[in-house]
Amino acid sequence: MFPHRRGQSLAGLSRDNRRNLLTTSLDELQHSA
Structure with missing residues (x-):
């Protein structure tokens, strides 16, 4: 539902969406590490 791309600006998102x-x-970074 919510696109989570690394280049996306977090400023326009709500606090809950930003936390998600x-x-x-972080989960992706841990898997790619």
């Missing part, structure tokens, strides 16, 4: 994106990004 951060969690997803």
Whole structure:
């Protein structure tokens, strides 16, 4: 539902959405590490 791309600006997202994106990004980083 929410596109989570690394280049996306987090400024336009709500706090909850931003937290979800951060969690997803951290999870992706851990898997790619």
